[in-house]
Amino acid sequence: HARIALEKSDIGEFNQYNNSVDTVHIANVNEFTAYRILYCLFARAKTDIAGELANLTPRQRQQDPAIGNALAIQRALATGDHFTFFKLYKRIPNHGKYIVDQFINRERLAYLRRMCTAFRPAILVAELTQLLAMDKTTAVKKWLKELGITIGQKEKGTPYFINTIQATQALMAASDKYRVADIKGQL
Numbered sequence: 738h739a740r741i742a743l744e745k746s747d748i749g750e751f752n753q754y755n756n757s758v759d760t761v762h763i764a765n766v767n768e769f770t771a772y773r774i775l776y777c778l779f780a781r782a783k784t785d786i787a788g789e790l791a792n793l794t795p796r797q798r799q800q801d802p803a804i805g806n807a808l809a810i811q812r813a814l815a816t817g818d819h820f821t822f823f824k825l826y827k828r829i830p831n832h833g834k835y836i837v838d839q840f841i842n843r844e845r846l847a848y849l850r851r852m853c854t855a856f857r858p859a860i861l862v863a864e865l866t867q868l869l870a871m872d873k874t875t876a877v878k879k880w881l882k883e884l885g886i887t888i889g890q891k892e893k894g895t896p897y898f899i900n901t902i903q904a905t906q907a908l909m910a911a912s913d914k915y916r917v918a919d920i921k922g923q924l
Contacts, residue, residue, distance in 0.1 A: 739769070743835035751836075752776060768831050771803035775829075775836040778814060786811065803830045810837070819848035823870040842880070843915035845869045850908045853901035862888060862897040884911045 742751040755773060770789065777786035790811075797804050806829055813822040822844060826837055848869065852860055862881070866874045874897070878888055881899060885907040888897050 739772070740832050743772075743832045746835065746839070748776075748779065748836070748839050767797055767801040768803050770797065771801070771807040771831070771833055772836060774804070774807040774811060775833050778811060779836055779840045803833060806830060807833065814844070817851075819844060819851070820868070823848070823868065826870050840915075841870075845871075845880070846884070846908060846911055846915065850905070850912065853899075853905045853908060857901055859889075859898040859900055862899065865899075884908065 739751050739754045742748075742754060751772075755769065755776065770793070774786060774789050777783075777789060790808075793804065793808075798808065799805075806825060810822060810825050810829075813819070813825060826834070826841065829837060849865070852865075852868070862877055863874055865871070865881075866877045869877065871877050871880070878897065881888055881904075886899055886904045888899055890897050
């Protein structure tokens, strides 16, 4: 039931199921432990994630790939290492990617804000495709336009870029959307 909810992007239903199930009786305890860690990252529930981390056994931490990946993602986000986060995103096992998909744009936005501060006066759109773990440059261009960021090109046939100074204002406005997740797990 929880996996179907994830596949349908129904994070509220997933959370309801996850909270109502006694994980001791689940065959895939480690898989669902990894999901809970990722869900805590989505909800920004620091006290819940501390509880999940405290309940992990040394064996779970070291030997389970799903939990290992979830812990590495947690570390990357806790330290602001978005570069590592996006590399780990591409390798999430099982259905964990569905949970991260619920907050991936929030993290893309945060990373792009940091890049716009660090890289002046421009960033190439093709570089963003790889850094933000997006499939195609067209997807990046579409996402940037949805954020209200203007995409430029010096002349026909040259690479597309964004002006980082102008983009910063649009990114600040877009960040308000991702401030808090409600009690049902919706943004």
